Amino acid sequence: MTLRVVTVDDLDAIMSLERRSFPSDAWSEQTMGTEISSAHNVYLVDEEGGRIVGYGGVRALPGGADADIQTIALDAALRGRGRGRMLLRALIARARDRGARELFLEVRADNPVAQSLYLSEGFVELARRPRYYQPDDVDAVVMRLDLRGWAAHETQENARNAGADAGSAPAIRAISDDSVAAHGSDAEQDGSDAEQDVPDAEQEAGT
Numbered sequence: 302m303t304l305r306v307v308t309v310d311d312l313d314a315i316m317s318l319e320r321r322s323f324p325s326d327a328w329s330e331q332t333m334g335t336e337i338s339s340a341h342n343v344y345l346v347d348e349e350g351g352r353i354v355g356y357g358g359v360r361a362l363p364g365g366a367d368a369d370i371q372t373i374a375l376d377a378a379l380r381g382r383g384r385g386r387m388l389l390r391a392l393i394a395r396a397r398d399r400g401a402r403e404l405f406l407e408v409r410a411d412n413p414v415a416q417s418l419y420l421s422e423g424f425v426e427l428a429r430r431p432r433y434y435q436p437d438d439v440d441a442v443v444m445r446l447d448l449r450g451w452a453a454h455e456t457q458e459n460a461r462n463a464g465a466d467a468g469s470a471p472a473i474r475a476i477s478d479d480s481v482a483a484h485g486s487d488a489e490q491d492g493s494d495a496e497q498d499v500p501d502a503e504q505e506a507g508t
């Protein structure tokens with residue numbers, strides 16, 4: 302997998318994945334365009350053979366104490382192989398690098414796969430928002446990750462994996478945060494240089 306920072310040229314491909322991944326509550330093209338263009342957000346895309354097969358975004362205002370995972374999705378044909386986790390970790394690392402100490406997200410109560418992923422990365426459930434997702438009338442589970450704890454865990458993981466096959470790790474190519482800029486309903490309301498489990502996104506590091 303190859304992760305890089307989004308550009309506006311990626312919008313069509315992202316929208317195609319968005320509509321397939323969230324059939325009942327996909328964001329509009331306008332919302333997504335605003336999301337990926339915002340300097341407050343970092344959106345990454347996962348490429349395979351030059352094709353965008355995944356994307357995700359985090360909102361992390363520089364200097365802000367908290368950040369939000371805005372959305373994450375992977376082509377259905379490529380799910381269940383660890384790519385979603387790598388993408389999520391890249392987003393978490395971006396939030397951490399922007400100085401955030403806590404990371405929040407909302408996930409549909411009827412999405413056990415995503416919840417399991419978040420729980421396994423250390424997110425904990427904070428609250429439920431009844432009927433948050435419309436038109437499906439599905440509750441939102443609000444989750445929080447302590448980024449300082451996550452960073453410590455990541456450091457241990459990296460140490461454990463040192464010397465492992467680098468070829469299995471995804472490359473990260475950051476283009477520019479300037480060129481770009483969840484899946485929460487929040488984005489509808491308005492709306493780094495990935496490293497994730499990788500040492501440094503800017504360096505085509507592997508995750």
Ligand SMILES: CC(C)(COP(=O)(O)OP(=O)(O)OC[C@H]1O[C@@H](n2cnc3c(N)ncnc32)[C@H](O)[C@@H]1OP(=O)(O)O)[C@@H](O)C(=O)NCCC(=O)NCCS
Nearest residue numbers: 373374375380381382383384385386408414415417418484
């Ligand atoms: C959520 C999503 C990004 C996860 O990506 P993925 O590549 O499928 O997930 P991974 O292979 O990295 O698996 C990570 C973890 O997710 C969970 N998971 C993955 N597939 C699962 C399945 N079929 N059943 C239950 N849990 C599953 C597991 O906890 C897994 O960890 P493990 O492999 O150690 O057991 C992807 O499934 C997706 O795009 N779903 C549709 C869009 C979506 O729901 N986005 C989340 C919005 S909040």
